[in-house]
Amino acid sequence: MVNEKLGQGSNLAAAPKSEMRSSGQGDVPSFGTGSSYEDDVAVAIRAVTLASRLCQAVQRKLLSKETQAKADKSPVTVADYGSQALVSWVLQRESLVDRAALRFSMVAEEDSEDLRTEDGSAMLERITQLVNETIAADGSFGPVTLSKDDVLTAIDRGSSPGGPDGRHWVLDPIDGTRGFVRGDQYAVALGLLENGKVVAGVLGCPNLPLASIGPNGAVSSDKSTGCLFAASKGAGTTMHTMDGSLTAQKVHVSDVCDSKWAAFCESYEAAHSKQDLTANIARILGVSAPPIRIDSQCKYGAMARGDAVIYLRFPHAGYREKIWDHAAGSIVITEAGGEVFDAAGKALDFSKGRFLDLEHGIVATNSHLKDAVLAAVQTAIKEEQNVPKGESSSHL
Ligand SMILES: Nc1ncnc2c1ncn2[C@@H]1O[C@H](COP(=O)(O)O)[C@@H](OP(=O)(O)O)[C@H]1O
Ligand SMILES: [Mg+2]
Numbered sequence: 001m002v003n004e005k006l007g008q009g010s011n012l013a014a015a016p017k018s019e020m021r022s023s024g025q026g027d028v029p030s031f032g033t034g035s036s037y038e039d040d041v042a043v044a045i046r047a048v049t050l051a052s053r054l055c056q057a058v059q060r061k062l063l064s065k066e067t068q069a070k071a072d073k074s075p076v077t078v079a080d081y082g083s084q085a086l087v088s089w090v091l092q093r094e095s096l097v098d099r100a101a102l103r104f105s106m107v108a109e110e111d112s113e114d115l116r117t118e119d120g121s122a123m124l125e126r127i128t129q130l131v132n133e134t135i136a137a138d139g140s141f142g143p144v145t146l147s148k149d150d151v152l153t154a155i156d157r158g159s160s161p162g163g164p165d166g167r168h169w170v171l172d173p174i175d176g177t178r179g180f181v182r183g184d185q186y187a188v189a190l191g192l193l194e195n196g197k198v199v200a201g202v203l204g205c206p207n208l209p210l211a212s213i214g215p216n217g218a219v220s221s222d223k224s225t226g227c228l229f230a231a232s233k234g235a236g237t238t239m240h241t242m243d244g245s246l247t248a249q250k251v252h253v254s255d256v257c258d259s260k261w262a263a264f265c266e267s268y269e270a271a272h273s274k275q276d277l278t279a280n281i282a283r284i285l286g287v288s289a290p291p292i293r294i295d296s297q298c299k300y301g302a303m304a305r306g307d308a309v310i311y312l313r314f315p316h317a318g319y320r321e322k323i324w325d326h327a328a329g330s331i332v333i334t335e336a337g338g339e340v341f342d343a344a345g346k347a348l349d350f351s352k353g354r355f356l357d358l359e360h361g362i363v364a365t366n367s368h369l370k371d372a373v374l375a376a377v378q379t380a381i382k383e384e385q386n387v388p389k390g391e392s393s394s395h396l
C-alpha cells in the first residue's frame, strides 16, 4: 500500500527496509545508506526538514509585505533568511558535536546586510521569532532561544567563497523565491562539496506532489504533497515524504530512449530560460508533450523520479549561474542515474567559487538520450545565432 502510494506514476523502487527508515513529526527520516556521507546526509536532512517547516508556515500566511527586493531586483522573504539561519544553525551545531567546527564552511545565497539596517530591523525581529518558533515546535533541540545577533551570525556563516579545496556546504535557503511568493513550487536545497565535487545533496520540496507531475501522472487522484530527495556519492537517490510518514524509496531517472516520448521540464519564469530556444530543441528531438514548467530545483527532484526525461535551462545573455542553484539538484540527478552537463557536453564544475563556470546552459537527461539531446542543443543554438536580431528562433 505504502509503496503503491509513493510509486504512482514515478520511477520508484522499494529500497531494503534496513537501509531506509522514516520517523514521525518532530523527528526526521534517517538515511542509513552505509555510504561514507551517511552522517552528513542525516544532518542535512535534519536541517532541510526544519527549514522547510519554517517556509511552509510562512507560505501559508504569504504576507506580501514580508517580501523585499534585493539590489538585483530578485525577491527575498523572511522565509529565505529564516531558512538560511536555521540550516546554518543546525549544521554548525552538529559540526560542534562532531568537533569539526574548524572545518565548517558554507556558501549560501543570502547575507544579513539589509537586516542590519534600520529598515530591516522589524524583519529581523520577525525572522528571529519564526526561527525560535520552528525550533520550539520541533522539540528535539531542547530549550534553545536564538537572539537577533545569533540569527545574523548564522545567516552570515554562508559567506564562504567555496573553491576547489576542502569541504563546503552549499545552500539555497529557498530556491524559486518567485514560486514561493506566488504560492507555487520552491525548494530548500543543500549540497556538500568536497574538493570541488558535489558529494551529497538534499532537496526539500514542500509543495511537490508525491505522485508524478509528468504527462502520465497528471490524472493521479493522489493530491498529497511534500517530498524530500537525498543523494550521496555512490549511494543513489531516495525520495522521502516531507513529514516522514511513509517509507523512503530509491528513485531512478526515466529509461526512455526514444526522445519522441521524452517530456522535458524548464523554468516557470520565462526570464530565467529562453523558452524559444527550448521549444526549438524539443522540436528537433521530436518531443510532442508540452513542457513541464515549474520553479526551482524541484525540477531536478521530479526528473530524478522519472516525471520528465529532459531538463533544459538556457539563461538570457549575461546571466551567471550560482553553485547553490544546482549543487543539490545535480547530485540528486546523477545518483538517480542521470547526467547533467552544459551546452558543450561538459559536466558542471563546482570548484570555481560561488559561480558556476560553464559553456551556456544546463541540460540534464538519462544516459541513453545524452548524445541526441546534446546534438539537438548544439543545432538549436547554431540556428538561434543565425536568426536576424528581433526574430524568434521558434519561427524557423
Ligand atoms: N535572469 C535569470 N536567469 C536565470 N536564472 C535566474 C535569473 N534570475 C534569477 N535566476 C535564478 O533562478 C533561480 C530559480 O530557478 P528556476 O528558474 O529554476 O525557478 C533563482 O533562485 P532563487 O529563487 O533562489 O533566487 C535565481 O538564482
Ligand atoms: Mg534569490
Ligand SMILES: [Mg+2]
Binding pocket: 172, 174, 175, 176, 324, 325
Ligand atoms: Mg536559487
Ligand SMILES: [Mg+2]
Binding pocket: 080, 109, 172, 173, 174, 175, 176, 177
Ligand atoms: Mg534562493
